[in-house]
Amino acid sequence: MTKLLFVCNWKMAPENLGAARTLFTGTKRLARSWRKGAVVVCPPAPFLGALSGATTSAFSLGAQDVSSETATARTGEVSVAMLRGVGAKFVIIGHSERRALGESDALVARKTAAALAGGLTPIVCVGEQVRDEKGSHFAFLHEQLVASLKGVSKSRAKNIVLAYEPVWAIGKTYQSALDAYGLHETTIFLRKTLIKLFGRAVGMSIRILYGGSVEPNNVAALTSGTGIGGFLVGHASLDIGMLRHMFRALS
Ligand code: PGA
Numbered sequence: 001m002t003k004l005l006f007v008c009n010w011k012m013a014p015e016n017l018g019a020a021r022t023l024f025t026g027t028k029r030l031a032r033s034w035r036k037g038a039v040v041v042c043p044p045a046p047f048l049g050a051l052s053g054a055t056t057s058a059f060s061l062g063a064q065d066v067s068s069e070t071a072t073a074r075t076g077e078v079s080v081a082m083l084r085g086v087g088a089k090f091v092i093i094g095h096s097e098r099r100a101l102g103e104s105d106a107l108v109a110r111k112t113a114a115a116l117a118g119g120l121t122p123i124v125c126v127g128e129q130v131r132d133e134k135g136s137h138f139a140f141l142h143e144q145l146v147a148s149l150k151g152v153s154k155s156r157a158k159n160i161v162l163a164y165e166p167v168w169a170i171g172k173t174y175q176s177a178l179d180a181y182g183l184h185e186t187t188i189f190l191r192k193t194l195i196k197l198f199g200r201a202v203g204m205s206i207r208i209l210y211g212g213s214v215e216p217n218n219v220a221a222l223t224s225g226t227g228i229g230g231f232l233v234g235h236a237s238l239d240i241g242m243l244r245h246m247f248r249a250l251s
Helices: 017-032 045-054 080-085 105-118 136-148 180-198 200-205 219-223 240-249
Strands: 004-009 037-042 059-063 088-093 121-126 161-164 207-211 230-233
Touching (some): 004 240, 017 059, 080 105, 121 136, 136 180, 180 207
Parallel strands (some): 004 037, 037 059, 059 088, 121 161
């Protein structure tokens, strides 16, 4: 089995640096004894610098967002260079919670291009709001994916990680997550779209993650025969007990 990428999206938690250090250390300890892949922790931006000292190639840091620009007149924004400077290797781009605040596909595409140009690995998120029996989510996903990667060159595209996160499955419990069949069907569709965009070799090489209520009870089933190369995990990544069970289920 190819090595998995397990990305912890801490979102706007925990509340302070002390708690962040505790969670980071606990996650690192679990990651060290997990042989099936690499772990990326994406804490809130203010904690990145304080946590970056203890990273390795199998345990690294990511940010949750980045500016598309390098110009300095961008109040509140954080640049690719700043993130790299504090040790981040990855950045989540276009998470549905940011898209809900107004982030467009075009902005996601610019941020993705900026991350790639500056040497950060973008974890580009796509996902439909709803599913219906007619399968209208496929058309939605196609449009969102193409627009979110617009302008990305073939030579850089191989460095992208794609995260498929159906919005309706985020932040719930494992019973609400997509099932393995639905996930496989969707990864095939996303893979075909990537191949159309970037050609077979690059399209096949891009890693696809799943996110949306991944928990100890469903993580193993979502891995086998579904075409995914790892997970983007929210609430369960804030809970060391759940993390331990997830790594165990994936061993
Ligand atoms: P969840 O979040 O695991 O809590 O569903 C996933 C995400 O939003 O990235």
